[in-house]
Amino acid sequence: MEKKIKEVRLSEVRAAEDEKMIIEGYAVVFDEPTDLGYIEVIDKGALDGADMSDVCLKYNHEDTTLIMARTRNRSLRLTVDDHGLKIYAELIDTQSNRDIYKSIQAGLLDKMSFAFIVEDANWDTVDGTDIRHIKKIAKLFDVSVVDVPAYEQTEVYARSKEAVDKEMAEYHELKLEKEKLLMLLNL
Numbered sequence: 808m809e810k811k812i813k814e815v816r817l818s819e820v821r822a823a824e825d826e827k828m829i830i831e832g833y834a835v836v837f838d839e840p841t842d843l844g845y846i847e848v849i850d851k852g853a854l855d856g857a858d859m860s861d862v863c864l865k866y867n868h869e870d871t872t873l874i875m876a877r878t879r880n881r882s883l884r885l886t887v888d889d890h891g892l893k894i895y896a897e898l899i900d901t902q903s904n905r906d907i908y909k910s911i912q913a914g915l916l917d918k919m920s921f922a923f924i925v926e927d928a929n930w931d932t933v934d935g936t937d938i939r940h941i942k943k944i945a946k947l948f949d950v951s952v953v954d955v956p957a958y959e960q961t962e963v964y965a966r967s968k969e970a971v972d973k974e975m976a977e978y979h980e981l982k983l984e985k986e987k988l989l990m991l992l993n994l
Contacts, residue, residue, distance in 0.1 A: 828898040828908045833961050834919040834950035835892035841957055845937040849944075854887050857923075858946040864896050865951040866907055868922055875904055875952075885950070891961075892921070894950050907952060919961040922948040 837851040864876040864883045876883035876896035884895045898904040910916040926945035931938045 828900070828904060829896070830898065830908065830911060830952075831893065831895050832919055832952075833891045834894050834921045836961055837889070837891050840938075841959065843957055845939055847939045847941065847957075849891075849941045851889070853941050853944050854892060854947070855943075857944045859885055862947050863949045864894065865949045866903070867953050868920065868949060868951045873901060873903055874949075875907065883950075885947075892947075892950070894919070911952065916952050916954065918953055918955075918959070920951045920953045920957055922951070924948075 835849055835854065837849055837853070840846045840848050859878060862878045862883060862885060863874040865874055866872055875898050878885060882897050882899070886893045886895070898908060907916065924945045925941055925943070927941075927943035929940045929942060931940070
């Protein structure tokens with residue numbers, strides 16, 4: 808029996824017994840200021856060399872609930888790109904994961920956060936406002952789907968497998984057209 812995969816861009820609800828719950832989003836965004844009583848900015852490159860070997864995906868950074876996914880068993884994958892730290896997680900079938908997944912699908916949960924140790928930071932004051940630039944993060948402990956984020960620019964979302972399949976089909980169609988045009992030009 809073929810398994811169906813339902814993708815969620817930072818959290819999608821499980822619709823059927825044989826579908827996977829997959830979520831994606833950005834837990835860290837680079838070069839975006841946030842107000843924490845002072846302004847904080849995570850500089851691009853701050854995660855270069857950071858220890859991300861055992862990072863948990865949590866809800867609200869809570870230790871009182873089961874973790875949702877983890878890098879150690881590859882149910883959570885982290886990718887640093889020009890925008891920030893992207894997460895991809897395949898949630899196991901637990902009631903708490905289903906509830907969070909459904910809340911993400913419904914748009915009730917759409918932001919993320921992260922817990923970390925700063926290795927290097929610079930402080931400035933501009934027009935009376937204190938600004939902290941995080942230059943280097945030593946260790947990342949968790950990424951969390953949160954009710955109230957420190958960084959509004961973070962995001963978590965769900966997307967159906969049908970949408971992914973449609974995008975992939977469109978991509979392959981365009982790729983095939985490009986190959987045909989190149990062949991015609993080389994004649």
